[in-house]
Amino acid sequence: MIGSGIFISPKGVLRQTNSVGMSLVVWAVCGAVAMLGSLSYAELGTMMPTSGGEFSYMKDGFGPPLAFMYSWVAVLLIKTSSLSAISTVFGQYAAEAFYSSPECPPPVYVIKMLTVTAIVLLIVINCISSKSATSLQVAMTAAKLFALVLIICVGIVRIFQGHTEYISPSVSFDGSSTRIFAYGIAFYQGLWAYDGWNQLNYAVEELQNPYKNLPRAVMIGIPLVTIVYLLTNIAYFTVLSPDDLLASNAVAVTFANRMLGPMAWIIPLCVCFSTFGASNGILFTAARLAMVCSREGHMISIVSMVNVHRKTPMAALIFEGVIAIVMVIPNDFDSLVNYFSFTSWMFYGLSCLAHIVLRFTHPEWKRPIRIPLVIPLLVVIFSIYLVLAPVIDDPSLPWLFAALFVLAGLFLYFPFVKMGLRIKPFDYITLFMQQLLQSAPSKFVAPEDDSKESTDL
Known part of the structure; x- marks a missing residue:
């Protein structure tokens, strides 16, 4: 769950709520919503302990057409917008290292160049081997925890020093927004930081004693993350005024520049490691989801194929990475998060509705x-x-376009999945890409020998 959101979403939450107190309330409510969603998913996951997550719940609860709509949106929008958004945070924090002065913010094109570079590098790493991708993930995990612990510790010291002028209950709610629907975007920004609460459902089969450990993970993990997020936000406001936070493009960098002096570089470096690792995890899972959907006939067939030498889903990795790069070019972080949240919560809600229907x-x-x-x-x-x-x-119009994109899945399902319609030129493109990427359907690719780490192929 802890990825890039806590390092950049506080600005979006504060902008919509207009007060420190209400922004903290939004962060707490987001934690409660994630908890409720996880409990619903815990019953679904142990009732149907198979891979697929929302895809399986849509299929059993409402039928194949809605399941196809989820796979269509997840592969082409949800996963790719998530990858783009997290990589954009990497680009912002990496750029801040070279443009640390408030009077000279980093140009947008520099941020986007760094973002695209990160995505391309991750595609290469994941194409080389699955082991290199998972090793990178392990190496980057400690960075985010170190950064948050350091920020929280500084915040605690500041509180004991009496720097509570922005978090005092008597003033923290002054100016709170009264537009109830404006809080929707605030929740988008906050829930972005909590996203990942549903990921254990993709690994129920691999959990030891899932009937006990899954609810334990929910009841311990999500409250712990909620506390960490609240403490981190409080720490930000012991150093930065609301205006300072809104003016910052990288909140943790501004925080570090104020408090850590010559050692300020530690925070942006840790955030870069954290977001690079988070982007790697998204690309890794997005490619596997695309590959599975392609096997089900929901995507072009080349996406389901695996490189015969590297044993990696090279086509799926490139497919997801290229879409993410295209999303980076015209949009900023807030837009990407909003598109992701708008579509994701359609299907999170439908999954919980399927929970009720299946009862x-x-x-x-x-x-x-x-x-x-x-x-x-x-x-x-x-x-x-x-x-x-x-x-x-x-x-x-962007909301309309996002809704139309979701509904487009229905118009594609019936001719191409239900009726099996094929477009002949795609067969030639698939053959060309298969030869170019040296890929074949995974059932024809020899498995790695037992001495090596197994792959999920």
């Missing part, structure tokens, strides 16, 4: 974890608010 359509299914139906119902209601609130507050 009535398949009451005979074994449910090792059984939660009150009011929990998924609350998530469904909140997801409806999240989808509608930004559109009501700021009706604009």
Whole structure:
């Protein structure tokens, strides 16, 4: 869950709420929503302990067409916008190392060049071998925790020194926004930082004693992350005024420049490591999801193929990476997060609605974890608010385009999946790309020998 959001989303939350106190409330509510969603997913995951996550819940709850819509949106929009957004944070923090003066902010083209460079480098690393990608992930994990612990410790010292002028309850809620629908974007920014609460459902089969450990992970992990996020935001406001935070393009860098002096470089370096690792994780899983969807006939066939020498889904990696790069060019971080959240919460809400539906359509299914139906119902209601609130507050064409993109899945499902329609030129393109990338369907690729780390092929 802890990735790039906590280092940049506080600005977006504060901008929409207009007060320190309400921004902290939004961060706490986001943690509660993530907890409720995780509890609903815990019942779904132990009831259907198979890979696929939302895809499986859509298919069993509402049928194949809606499951195809999820796979279509997840592969082409949700995963790629997430990769673009996290990589954009990397670009912003990397650029701040060269443009540290507030009077000379980094040009947009520099941030985007660094962002694209990071994505290309990650594609190369993941194409070389799955082991190199997972080793990179392990190496980058400690960086984000070190950065957050350092920020929180500085904040605690500042509180004891009496620097509470911005977090005092008597003034922290002054000027809070009264536009209820404007909070939708604030929740988008906050929930972006919590995203990942549903990822254990993709590994239920691999958990030891999942009926006990899955709810334990939810009940311990999410409250812990919520506390860390609240403490980090409080630490920011012991050093930065609301105006300072809103003026910063990289909050943690501004914080470090104020408090760490010559050692300020530690924070942006750790954030760069953290976001680079997070982007690597997104690309790794996005490529595997695209590959699985292609095997199901939901994507072009080349995406399902694996390089015969490297044993990596090279075509899927390039496919997802190129889409992410295209998304970086015209958009900024806030736009990417909004597109991601708008589409993601459609399907998070539908998954919880499927939870309710399956209680009535398949009451005979074994449910090792059984939660009150009011929990998924609350998530469904909140997801409806999240989808509608930004559109009501700021009706604009991007929301319409995002909705049309989701609905386009239905128009593609019936001719290309249900009826099996094929476009002949795509066969020649697939053959060319197969030869270029030296790839073949995974069932024809020899597995790695037992002495090596196995891959999920």
